[in-house]
Amino acid sequence: MSHLYKCLGSINGCVFEGGLDVIEVSWDEAIRRKYPEPVVLVVSCDREGKPNVMPAGWCMVTSGRPPMLAVSIGHGRYTHKLIEETGEFVIVFPNEEMKEMVEYTGSCSGRDVDKFKAFGIETLKAKRVKPPLIKDAVACFECKVRGRLVTGDHTIFAGEVVASHISEKYRYRLYNFGNNLFKTIPG
Ligand SMILES: Cc1cc2nc3c(=O)[nH]c(=O)nc-3n(C[C@H](O)[C@H](O)[C@H](O)COP(=O)(O)O)c2cc1C
Numbered sequence: 001m002s003h004l005y006k007c008l009g010s011i012n013g014c015v016f017e018g019g020l021d022v023i024e025v026s027w028d029e030a031i032r033r034k035y036p037e038p039v040v041l042v043v044s045c046d047r048e049g050k051p052n053v054m055p056a057g058w059c060m061v062t063s064g065r066p067p068m069l070a071v072s073i074g075h076g077r078y079t080h081k082l083i084e085e086t087g088e089f090v091i092v093f094p095n096e097e098m099k100e101m102v103e104y105t106g107s108c109s110g111r112d113v114d115k116f117k118a119f120g121i122e123t124l125k126a127k128r129v130k131p132p133l134i135k136d137a138v139a140c141f142e143c144k145v146r147g148r149l150v151t152g153d154h155t156i157f158a159g160e161v162v163a164s165h166i167s168e169k170y171r172y173r174l175y176n177f178g179n180n181l182f183k184t185i186p187g
Contacts (some may be wrong), residue, residue, distance in 0.1 A: 035178040036185065039102055041092040042071055043131040044082035051132055052110030053121065054079045055102045057152070057176055059091060067161040069141055072154040078110040083157050087145040090128040091159075093138040095170035099182040102174065128162040138173045140165045 020060025040059045045051040058072035069091050073080045082116050094102055105115050116123065123132035126142045133140040172184035 025093055030182065032178065033134040036175040037178075039174050039176045039182065040075070041094055041105065041134060041137075042079055042083075042101065043090040043092060043134065044079050044088070045131040046082055047085060049130050050114070051116055051123065052078055052082055053092075053105050053115055053134070054110070055094075055106040058110075061147065063160075066143075067164070068158055069143055069161055070156050070158040072151065072156045074154050080111070080155060082110075083145065086130065088131055089143050089145070089157065089159060090126060090129065090131045090135045091134060091141040091143060094134075095136055095138050096172060096174060097170075097186045098137075102182060103180070107171060126163065133165060134171075136167055136170055137164060138166075139165055139172045146150065 038055045038059070040056050040060075041053050042056050043051055043053045054077060056071050056073065060070055062068045063071045071089070071091065073083065080087075101119060101121065103133070104119050108115065115121065122135035124135055126133050128139075129142045129144065131142075133142075141159075141161045142163040143156050144162055146160045147158040149156045149158075174182050175185055176182055
């Protein structure tokens with residue numbers, strides 16, 4: 001059931017009626033307007049150091065000093081179990097050529113498949129955490145968990161960034177435009 005509101009608008013202090021129409025819709029319909037959304041890859045590993053990776057759209061900067069990044073991970077994800085176990089993860093900004101990697105790593109679970117082997121993902125050793133960096137990523141951030149917050153069916157893991165890296169070759173990160181369209185801005 002949709003509702004149409006007539007709102008009061010204001011230009012240069014003059015109030016007028018109409019012009020700004022707002023329609024109430026479902027959450028599902030409204031949240032589709034979030035696109036384009038930046039996408040990251042979250043790299044984690046098990047206690048033996050075997051890595052896993054999944055894409056995430058729900059990631060944000062939460063502090064400047066110290067630098068911190070937070071990512072929201074569904075309770076059922078293998079990544080969730082690994083971050084709970086080790087307290088470490090790496091946030092990766094994928095480059096323009098990593099669209100298939102994003103799609104593949106988001107389509108299966110590390111519980112069932114070694115995604116790094118299956119997709120041939122090349123890694124580099126991180127400096128201060130166990131999960132590896134991804135080669136040719138636009139940027140990689142090594143994170144240690146400093147806080148967690150259960151929010152509905154996800155947990156927000158807040159990680160302090162203990163080392164940051166950028167590519168000299170790739171500058172623009174990948175965005176999700178919805179409907180399986182991933183591209184960079186600009187480009
Ligand atoms: C573009 C994209 C964005 C996603 N964003 C999130 C997210 O923010 N949080 C989340 O828990 N899952 C997200 N997912 C789903 C997981 O990546 C997916 O369930 C993945 O297979 C989980 O892998 P894992 O079980 O190996 O951890 C996203 C998937 C895609 C393709």
